[in-house]
Amino acid sequence: MADKVTSFDVARQAGVSQSAVSRVFTPGASASAATRSKVIKAAEELGYRPNTLARAMITGKSRVIGVVVAYLENQFYPMALEHLDHALKARGYHIMLFMAKNDDSVGQIVEELMSYQVEGIITASVAMSNDIAKRCHDAGIPVVLFNRGQDTGNLAQVTSDNVKGGRTVANFLFAGGHRKIAHISGWLESSTGLDRMRGFVDGLAEHGIAPVAVEDGRYSQKIASEITRSLCDSPDRPDAIFVGNDHMAFAVMDTLRFELGLSVPDDVSVIGYDDVPIAAWPAYDLTTIRQPINQMVNATVDVLLARIENDAASERIQIPGPLKIRGSAKKPKGFTR
Amino acid sequence: MADKVTSFDVARQAGVSQSAVSRVFTPGASASAATRSKVIKAAEELGYRPNTLARAMITGKSRVIGVVVAYLENQFYPMALEHLDHALKARGYHIMLFMAKNDDSVGQIVEELMSYQVEGIITASVAMSNDIAKRCHDAGIPVVLFNRGQDTGNLAQVTSDNVKGGRTVANFLFAGGHRKIAHISGWLESSTGLDRMRGFVDGLAEHGIAPVAVEDGRYSQKIASEITRSLCDSPDRPDAIFVGNDHMAFAVMDTLRFELGLSVPDDVSVIGYDDVPIAAWPAYDLTTIRQPINQMVNATVDVLLARIENDAASERIQIPGPLKIRGSAKKPKGFTR
DNA sequence: CATAATGATGAATGCGAATGCATAATTATC
DNA sequence: GATAATTATGCATTCGCATTCATCATTATG
Incomplete structure (x- = not known):
């Protein structure tokens, strides 16, 4: 050596x-x-x-960004990570990666990131308690929440326009002739889950109807499947289900088709949210709201680096995403959003 | 601030x-x-x-491991990453993440990792040229290839027993009565792709037959689909296809079913490799060789840390993985491996 | 109670590179 | 060709912390 x-x-x-x-x-x-x-x-x-470490000591710039991710099984996050890597690399930064389940450990992780002198932190679908947010603020480390909003803590955040997305789905399903529409929501303690639900419920209300059920799927395939079973166990089963993200939607479709023997979309229309690559696979051919992941990541990186470089204000950015119409939901004739 | x-x-x-x-x-x-x-x-x-950086300067120990990943779309790698994070965190190390397409940029990335004084490097399905390997060796930075073998460069490596896996598939398909068996291989420039292919061909040979076709799918869904089309375009189409990994196998199944109107497994049996979570989803219900990802990751981390801590020799570890029998391939009666 | 052994503490040093300051070398300007 | 303006260069210092060495306090041992 x-x-x-x-x-x-x-x-x-x-x-x-x-x-x-x-x-x-x-x-x-x-x-x-x-x-x-x-x-x-x-x-x-x-x-x-x-030696980058020695350099970092003097300049106070480590050129490292801490990235905290909750789930990696939902394909949306690996994809986001890949884009993040490219965007940050292009700007000369590197990623220190941490996994955190939503409930716990975020504080611990942030402490570790701070001790590594990261210049900024991006959390993907991970919230941050107020005192942790404050600690980052006091240390001068900007934080951007990716795909997760949060009212408190004055944190920068980048999401898609979840309310609008939910509303679009409502319009589409109503136009498709559905009247018994259920929603298996994303985790209702998260802004994304909540906003999509609200937009959806509001959208239906504008047509004078209400969802036949709203259940919290908590981003879990297992829970989503169970909800699907119980929804369809009723004599009055829904004719459409809006699911809070694609990951759960796949489980819902599988449960409908292979367990309950129902046809999608003939018996039940299913719509997801995210438009991950799997959604386009023929086995699912999922109609879904696209989250413009590339734009979202670029915005995230832009905001973060702006705050690193010149102490810019923290922003809240919402990027609209279109409905990607595929085969898992009945297509209304001449539908316009 | x-x-x-x-x-x-x-x-x-x-x-x-x-x-x-x-x-x-x-x-x-x-x-x-x-x-x-x-x-x-x-x-x-x-x-x-x-300040961890200052500490690292003195002690020469950054407690950071560089992780280089090629693909994140194939679910196997996000899963590996998640396990890696847990295993390394448990040992007090952190991950600096880089993405590298196989052909290029690995050298550049290794240089950057070295300048960050990482204590070790794990590459997932990424090979390393000999001079880069030498550079790591000279710098005293141990490297472990995860899910990728390489004869040159004297690098530690952890894979599943790909030859044996390929052979198991051959036995299983033969026992299932198949005689016209094709193989859409993993990238044949990679050891995993090559070993699985060899084990498979050898296994068939022991039964006195040869595959009707062996085509290099290069780990691409697009290429795998194209190969599937051309294989089935023949009057003499295969009655079973062994695909080099699950990721491609999903595309193969979709192409067979939704494009060519064939039934899996009635018309064509399909077997994959990896056993990613999606393989268990009812839409695919894919029979596949399980890569024991947890054991593989643990072995990777063990080997790496052993080399960091006491300059141990570089090892080559192969962990056998069982055939996970599901519904995408005909089940021979009373099959024993 | 005296002496040895052990533990705790502070001053000083160094890890490796960036940078302010002062000076030397080069180039520009008349 | 002389002076001013600019660019190069080296010396010394600094970043924040771990660690060596010497000193001092504490406890153990006979």
């Missing part, structure tokens, strides 16, 4: 001072062409790379 | 020296109960946490 090679080693080899070496590796610092080439040559010979 | 609070601030507040503060936060260092409680009190009042 070769010993670590430092800027002093390179300096000696190149016959210059350590400062010169540092300047060559610091964008914008002044160094003559001669020095530069000597240093680069020596660095290559020795296999030198600046 | 409160200014950073350092160990000196805490020391002043507690009326002790900076060394004392450091000792209180360093497990195993000696400090009296009185000092300890004074320091802890002061630290809490000031909201102090040791």
Whole structure:
């Protein structure tokens, strides 16, 4: 194992001072062409790379962003992670990844992130208690909630327009002739779950009807399946179900088809939310509200870096997402949103 | 934004020296109960946490592991990531995440990881050129390839027993009465793809038959679908297809059923590899070889940390995975592996 | 009670690179 | 060609904490 090679080693080899070496590796610092080439040559010979940790100590910039994710089984989050990686890499930042179930451990994780001197934190569908938010604020570490809103704590947040999405689904299902419509919601303690539900219920109300049932699926496939069973156990089963996200919608469809022997969409229409890649797979061919993940991620990164770089205000951004019409729900003729 | 609070601030507040503060936060260092409680009190009042970067500079231990992942759309990798997070967290390490397409950029990423002084690197289905492997070796940074083998470079690696898995599939399909069996392989430039293919072909050979076709699906759903179409376009279409991983198998099943109007398993049996959660979803109900992801991850972490802590040798570990029999392939009566 | 052994503590040092300051080398301007 | 303006360069310092060394307090041992 070769010993670590430092800027002093390179300096000696190149016959210059350590400062010169540092300047060559610091964008914008002044160094003559001669020095530069000597240093680069020596660095290559020795296999030198600046120690980012040491650099971070001086500059106070680690170029690391902490990312906290709750679920990875729901395909939306791996996809978000992939986009986040690209967007952050393009801006010269790196990801330190943590998993946190929603209930617990977020505080602990934030403490660890802070001790690593991350420059910012992105949480995906993870909320943050007020005192933790305050701690980040006091430490000067900006936080952006991705796909999760929160009224308290004055945190930046980026979501799709969930209320509008829910409303769009209501219009679409009503236009499709459905009158007995159930909703298996996302977790109702989360803003996304709640907003979609509200938009949906409001949307139906505008047509003078109410959902036949609203049950909290809590983003769990298991719970969603159970709810589906009990909904359809009734003589008066729904003819359409709006499900709070695609991940649950797949379970709902499977339960309807393979357990209850019902046809989707002939017996029951199903609509999801997210438009993850699986939704387009022929086995599901799920009609769903698309969350424009790319735009959402870009907005998240923009907001975060703006706050890192110039202390900008925290914003709340809502990006509208279109209904992606596929085959899991009856298509009204001439439907316009 | 409160200014950073350092160990000196805490020391002043507690009326002790900076060394004392450091000792209180360093497990195993000696400090009296009185000092300890004074320091802890002061630290809490000031909201102090040791700066991990500064600590890492001194100790040479960053407690960070670099994780490099190629795909996140194939559910196997998010699942692996989740397990990795748990296993590493339990050992006090953290993840710095990078995405790399297989062909490019791995070298660049490794350089960045090294500059962050990571203590080890795990690559998931990502290979590493020999000079990059050497660079890690020279820098004393152990590397473990997860779910990917590689003969050159003397790298530690953890996979399932892919050859055996392929063979098991061959036996199972033969016992199920299939004689016209095709294989849409994983990427044949990867050890996993190659080993599964070899085991499979060998297994069939032991029964005196050969696959009717072996095509490289390159882990792409699109390519797998295209191959499925062309395979079934022939008058002599296969009655079973072994697919190199679940992710492609889903696309194959969808193509067979919804595009070609064939029944799975009545017309064509399909078997995958991985046993990701989706494989158990009723829509697919995929018979597949389970990769024991938990064991694989634990082995990966064990090997890596052993090499970090005591310079252990690099190992090659193969963990056998059972056939998970579901409904996508005909079930031979009384089949024993 | 004296001496040895152990534990606790602070001052000083160093990890590796960035940067302010002062000076030297180069280039621009008249 | 002389002076001003600019660019390069090195020295010394700094970031925050762990650790060595020497010193001092405490406890153990005969």
